[in-house]
Amino acid sequence: MTVTTPAGFAAAGVACGLKKSGNKDLAIVQNLGPLTSAAAVFTSNRCQANPILWSKQVMADAVVEAIVLNSGGANCYTGSQGFQVTHSTAEAVADALKISAGDTLVCSTGLIGEQLPLDKLVNGVHLAAEALAHADAQTLAGGMNAAEAIMTTDSKPKTCVIEGGTADTGMYSIGGMAKGAGMLAPGLATMLVVITTDAHLTSSQLDTALRAATRVTFDRLDSDGCMSTNDQVTLMASGASGVTPELDEFTARLTEACTSLALQLQADAEGASHDIAITVRNAASEDDAVEVGRSVARNNLFKAAIFGNDANWGRVLAAVGTTGAEFDPYDIDVSFNGVQVCQGGQPDQPRDLVDLTPRAVDIQIDLKVGSHTATIWTNDLTHDYVHENSAYSS
Amino acid sequence: MTVTTPAGFAAAGVACGLKKSGNKDLAIVQNLGPLTSAAAVFTSNRCQANPILWSKQVMADAVVEAIVLNSGGANCYTGSQGFQVTHSTAEAVADALKISAGDTLVCSTGLIGEQLPLDKLVNGVHLAAEALAHADAQTLAGGMNAAEAIMTTDSKPKTCVIEGGTADTGMYSIGGMAKGAGMLAPGLATMLVVITTDAHLTSSQLDTALRAATRVTFDRLDSDGCMSTNDQVTLMASGASGVTPELDEFTARLTEACTSLALQLQADAEGASHDIAITVRNAASEDDAVEVGRSVARNNLFKAAIFGNDANWGRVLAAVGTTGAEFDPYDIDVSFNGVQVCQGGQPDQPRDLVDLTPRAVDIQIDLKVGSHTATIWTNDLTHDYVHENSAYSS
Numbered sequence: 001m002t003v004t005t006p007a008g009f010a011a012a013g014v015a016c017g018l019k020k021s022g023n024k025d026l027a028i029v030q031n032l033g034p035l036t037s038a039a040a041v042f043t044s045n046r047c048q049a050n051p052i053l054w055s056k057q058v059m060a061d062a063v064v065e066a067i068v069l070n071s072g073g074a075n076c077y078t079g080s081q082g083f084q085v086t087h088s089t090a091e092a093v094a095d096a097l098k099i100s101a102g103d104t105l106v107c108s109t110g111l112i113g114e115q116l117p118l119d120k121l122v123n124g125v126h127l128a129a130e131a132l133a134h135a136d137a138q139t140l141a142g143g144m145n146a147a148e149a150i151m152t153t154d155s156k157p158k159t160c161v162i163e164g165g166t167a168d169t170g171m172y173s174i175g176g177m178a179k180g181a182g183m184l185a186p187g188l189a190t191m192l193v194v195i196t197t198d199a200h201l202t203s204s205q206l207d208t209a210l211r212a213a214t215r216v217t218f219d220r221l222d223s224d225g226c227m228s229t230n231d232q233v234t235l236m237a238s239g240a241s242g243v244t245p246e247l248d249e250f251t252a253r254l255t256e257a258c259t260s261l262a263l264q265l266q267a268d269a270e271g272a273s274h275d276i277a278i279t280v281r282n283a284a285s286e287d288d289a290v291e292v293g294r295s296v297a298r299n300n301l302f303k304a305a306i307f308g309n310d311a312n313w314g315r316v317l318a319a320v321g322t323t324g325a326e327f328d329p330y331d332i333d334v335s336f337n338g339v340q341v342c343q344g345g346q347p348d349q350p351r352d353l354v355d356l357t358p359r360a361v362d363i364q365i366d367l368k369v370g371s372h373t374a375t376i377w378t379n380d381l382t383h384d385y386v387h388e389n390s391a392y393s394s
Numbered sequence: 395m396t397v398t399t400p401a402g403f404a405a406a407g408v409a410c411g412l413k414k415s416g417n418k419d420l421a422i423v424q425n426l427g428p429l430t431s432a433a434a435v436f437t438s439n440r441c442q443a444n445p446i447l448w449s450k451q452v453m454a455d456a457v458v459e460a461i462v463l464n465s466g467g468a469n470c471y472t473g474s475q476g477f478q479v480t481h482s483t484a485e486a487v488a489d490a491l492k493i494s495a496g497d498t499l500v501c502s503t504g505l506i507g508e509q510l511p512l513d514k515l516v517n518g519v520h521l522a523a524e525a526l527a528h529a530d531a532q533t534l535a536g537g538m539n540a541a542e543a544i545m546t547t548d549s550k551p552k553t554c555v556i557e558g559g560t561a562d563t564g565m566y567s568i569g570g571m572a573k574g575a576g577m578l579a580p581g582l583a584t585m586l587v588v589i590t591t592d593a594h595l596t597s598s599q600l601d602t603a604l605r606a607a608t609r610v611t612f613d614r615l616d617s618d619g620c621m622s623t624n625d626q627v628t629l630m631a632s633g634a635s636g637v638t639p640e641l642d643e644f645t646a647r648l649t650e651a652c653t654s655l656a657l658q659l660q661a662d663a664e665g666a667s668h669d670i671a672i673t674v675r676n677a678a679s680e681d682d683a684v685e686v687g688r689s690v691a692r693n694n695l696f697k698a699a700i701f702g703n704d705a706n707w708g709r710v711l712a713a714v715g716t717t718g719a720e721f722d723p724y725d726i727d728v729s730f731n732g733v734q735v736c737q738g739g740q741p742d743q744p745r746d747l748v749d750l751t752p753r754a755v756d757i758q759i760d761l762k763v764g765s766h767t768a769t770i771w772t773n774d775l776t777h778d779y780v781h782e783n784s785a786y787s788s
Contacts, residue, residue, distance in 0.1 A: 047715025047723045077711055079724070079740035112708020113741050229712050300694070300775075301783050308784025314506020317471055318623050321441025329441045330473070346473035347507050381694075383777050389695050390702025 002143030008238025013149030016124025018072025271384030396537030402632025407543030410518025412466025665778030
């Protein structure tokens with residue numbers, strides 16, 4: 001049920017002292033081949049962490065043999081010294097695994113603006129390399145250790161496995177792990193994700209599939225509107241199954257894997273008490289639907305109302321009205337958990353009929369101008385969110 | 395110290411039962427002339443309340459004799475019935491004051507999506523008209539009653555007076571009142587504002603001055619990123635001083651009045667424990683400076699950190715990085731309350747040196763690419779904000 005489920009991958013997660021808690025804080029996922037295909041998507045934040053700058057260089061030839069990830073520090077806004085730490089980490093991995101540093105991705109997550117201790121990182125790489133040499137690195141245990149090591153404020157590790165293929169093409173699998181509980185906003189949602197597959201696909205095929213899958217999954221998760229500097233989703237293929245699936249079929253399975261991880265991120269968002277799905281229907285374009293959904297997802301008054309179990313649909317429409325999407329402001333329908341509280345821009349069913357006590361909240365917004373639909377996933381704004389994010393670095 | 399300080403204005407505030415508390419909830423400000431010049435700016439939200447739709451019609455000829463304002467209900471998303479209530483309210487004012495309904499502005503504030511009771515409004519208009527007939531309607535008492543009547547979650551009335559003019563041109567005054575404590579975001583900030591002056595100026599001159607003043611005051615207040623459906627800033631000139639100031643001088647004084655009211659709105663923002671001024675320096679353009687400042691002002695993680703007295707400058711840069719402004723992501727300076735915590739995109743002074751216990755917080759962001767500056771005013775994200783906005787309509 002994680003990155004080691006697909007054949008041809010080993011993973012390890014160790015504690016090297018980056019986290020004051022002593023918990024696991026460094027992971028390596030190694031692609032044992034025969035293929036070394038890979039694709040990655042990165043944060044669209046213009047302020048990018050050193051590991052992002054490094055990993056983009058590594059992806060130039062789309063060959064990846066291993067990825068090393070640390071929690072306990074983002075290595076962002078740490079200047080040339082910070083970049084050197086990232087580079088040296090990749091070289092330590094390359095030395096230990098007898099691979100090229102240029103084929104080694106690096107991901108970091110944690111507080112921005114603090115230098116990472118290179119000695120601890122290098123020690124962690126050695127510990128992880130030892131673990132990778134053991135047989136259980138290719139089993140569930142190895143994958144789960146890695147998933148634990150990338151956690152920050154996450155309350156639990158996040159993993160998934162999807163089986164793909166057909167009787168005709170043969171079967172393959174996709175495994176994934178993710179971390180992320182805050183700074184969860186699109187382009188990408190704030191997180192680190194590693195997805196593995198034993199399907200036999202080229203890097204170019206992986207890239208096409210990954211962009212298609214993230215566009216409708218991680219890019220539509222917007223927990224708190226705050227985009228991180230360290231987001232990275234990496235997909236690696238070992239080809240070890242020997243199966244080359246149809247790309248459409250693989251993309252569909254990959255999208256299922258990304259959806260599973262995105263919903264796990266949403267469910268574990270810092271301080272959240274509701275998981276909110278905002279579906280915008282009958283928009284003139286998919287972009288319009290996304291823009292409207294995201295505007296509502298980022299409206300603090302709406303999010304606070306959901307926390308208070310208050311079906312305050314006026315706040316939904318006030319947020320819709322700030323967008324440039326095509327609609328008639330006075331002909332919109334809104335429903336909360338199946339109760340249509342607004343029809344044609346006027347009150348319909350009493351808001352008191354809406355039951356917002358379940359964690360899952362379904363908001364439907366009908367723009368009535370086209371045929372496009374999109375769903376944005378977000379969370380409510382709670383006391384615990386404020387608490388956790390006012391105390392994070394202290 | 396309010397809208398009745400300038401000569402030629404009367405004001406009243408009464409209780410007519412719109413608020414369950416029994417507090418004052420309806421105000422009228424009447425321009426007694428000799429001029430009936432006026433200008434107004436409205437919310438840029440595309441979902442606009444019925445009073446906004448009405449008031450835009452009234453402003454077509456830029457003649458305003460009176461403005462009626464109610465709290466206790468926004469009359470937004472109430473359909474044709476709601477528009478009829480607004481229209482009938484204007485007609486009731488016109489009847490009572492012997493003026494034209496077409497010269498009567500209407501403003502409403504409160505919950506969206508609920509019909510206002512017309513009988514109570516009409517009764518309130520009659521009570522206010524009686525009060526306007528008394529001598530004290532042209533004194534401080536009348537103005538303060540009006541300022542109280544437009545409060546919603548405001549903890550105190552917000553008023554200002556600015557004296558203008560020169561020995562050459564003669565002296566005049568500007569008075570203002572405002573309400574607003576939540577949904578405080580630009581274009582305009584969520585609020586109702588009435589500003590009066592006894593300067594002798596045309597509606598066209600007032601419009602020029604008002605747009606210039608609001609652009610650098612109310613439009614730069616962004617307490618919670620949530621734009622209202624009911625924002626309206628109205629400026630009325632009676633000409634009663636007989637003084638025609640230079641337009642530049644009048645605009646400068648009007649900007650002072652708007653700044654005073656905007657800062658009073660910020661200081662009373664729902665649940666806030668810090669008033670934050672985010673100044674962006676050396677931007678390539680004023681628009682860039684505003685975009686960067688607003689992005690930081692809307693970042694929940696930054697706002698929660700300030701609540702926690704945490705100088706988490708990484709969250710500032712992560713927010714800067716989501717903008718399209720011109721800058722080098724790795725050459726930005728950031729200071730918190732005079733302590734430069736980031737220089738050239740790298741850690742500078744320890745964040746522990748920053749004292750964030752005072753309510754006033756000064757954030758300086760130096761983009762180092764041009765010569766333009768702008769300041770955005772915002773608030774922190776607190777437990778009380780979440781509490782007040784999760785319980786507002788219940």
